[in-house]
Amino acid sequence: MSAVASYDLATLVERVRGQSGGEVDRSVPALASADPDLIAVALVGTDGEIAASEDAGVPFSLQSAVKPFLFALALADTDGAALDRVGIEPTGEAFDAIKLESGTGRPPNPMVNAGALLTASLVDGHDVAGRDERILRGLSAFAGRSLEVDEEIARDEHLLGDRNHALAHLMRSEGTLRVTADDAVAVYARACAVLVDARALAVMGATLAGGGRNPVTGERVVPAAVARDVVSVMATCGVYDGSGRWMRSVGIPAKSSVSGALVLAVPGVLGAAMISPPLDARGTSVRGHAAADILSADLGLHAFGRPSSV
Numbered sequence: 396m397s398a399v400a401s402y403d404l405a406t407l408v409e410r411v412r413g414q415s416g417g418e419v420d421r422s423v424p425a426l427a428s429a430d431p432d433l434i435a436v437a438l439v440g441t442d443g444e445i446a447a448s449e450d451a452g453v454p455f456s457l458q459s460a461v462k463p464f465l466f467a468l469a470l471a472d473t474d475g476a477a478l479d480r481v482g483i484e485p486t487g488e489a490f491d492a493i494k495l496e497s498g499t500g501r502p503p504n505p506m507v508n509a510g511a512l513l514t515a516s517l518v519d520g521h522d523v524a525g526r527d528e529r530i531l532r533g534l535s536a537f538a539g540r541s542l543e544v545d546e547e548i549a550r551d552e553h554l555l556g557d558r559n560h561a562l563a564h565l566m567r568s569e570g571t572l573r574v575t576a577d578d579a580v581a582v583y584a585r586a587c588a589v590l591v592d593a594r595a596l597a598v599m600g601a602t603l604a605g606g607g608r609n610p611v612t613g614e615r616v617v618p619a620a621v622a623r624d625v626v627s628v629m630a631t632c633g634v635y636d637g638s639g640r641w642m643r644s645v646g647i648p649a650k651s652s653v654s655g656a657l658v659l660a661v662p663g664v665l666g667a668a669m670i671s672p673p674l675d676a677r678g679t680s681v682r683g684h685a686a687a688d689i690l691s692a693d694l695g696l697h698a699f700g701r702p703s704s705v
């Protein structure tokens with residue numbers, strides 16, 4: 396049995412269950428009413444092996460865990476030209492900071508809200524419905540199953556996302572966003588509202604870890620060069636102003652989100668996903684981070700943790 400299939404996820408979940416602290420996000424009603432006690436973890440090897448804890452089928456919205464995949468689709472659909480329109484430097488600031496790259500007016504990176512509003516505007520599609528459709532189809536290919544949008548969450552995020560509207564207007568005034576601000580927020584809000592579960596999100600991570608090929612369905616979803624770019628930017632920017640701390644302790648490229656989801660990609664090895672709604676001050680799941688620490692240590696997954704031979 397592979398290291399993925401034989402990993403004891405039930406014990407991992409029990410080890411982090413007692414970890415206290417964190418607050419559930421309150422930006423929209425559906426997130427505010429999330430079960431703070433939910434914890435689920437799933438692993439998917441790049442060979443297609445799957446391990447999933449008991450609640451790995453419980454649905455939640457992707458929120459910012461969608462950002463690596465929006466970046467991937469934008470890179471694939473523009474043949475890499477998306478890199479001219481969005482930076483790739485970490486900000487050291489919150490995910491919704493009202494700030495663009497100085498001098499260029501571009502969003503700083505695709506993992507913060509400004510960047511994801513922009514990448515979502517770059518995917519194929521002539522209008523909002525076309526881009527929505529492309530994103531849902533692309534995310535479903537990453538997950539290896541047909542995903543759906545939670546319409547109530549999409550509507551609330553579109554209506555209540557004042558900072559996202561502000562960011563879209565700012566990018567529009569800089570000439571970096573070329574669709575209307577409202578269209579940009581509408582598409583991004585729907586992408587954030589796509590429902591997954593830990594198992595599906597782990598398959599999405601494993602597709603990035605597998606160089607853009609879904610290890611469960613065998614489908615090539617994005618080119619290998621795109622997957623490499625996406626995982627690189629997850630490593631430096633995926634946990635916002637907590638990215639340095641995250642890389643030091645977990646050492647795995649990842650993306651956090653306000654639903655309490657985390658998606659991780661270890662190239663050539665596995666994808667992983669965790670969900671636990673209480674968040675720390677940087678918007679990272681407290682128990683998810685603890686689970687990732689343990690997983691990384693148990694399986695020796697830290698990118699810089701290999702024993703030195705000299």
Ligand code: GLN
Pocket residue numbers: 422458459460490491508552556559587651652653654678
């Ligand atoms: N939909 C959320 C927002 O735009 C996503 C933010 C996040 O998960 N960090 O505010």
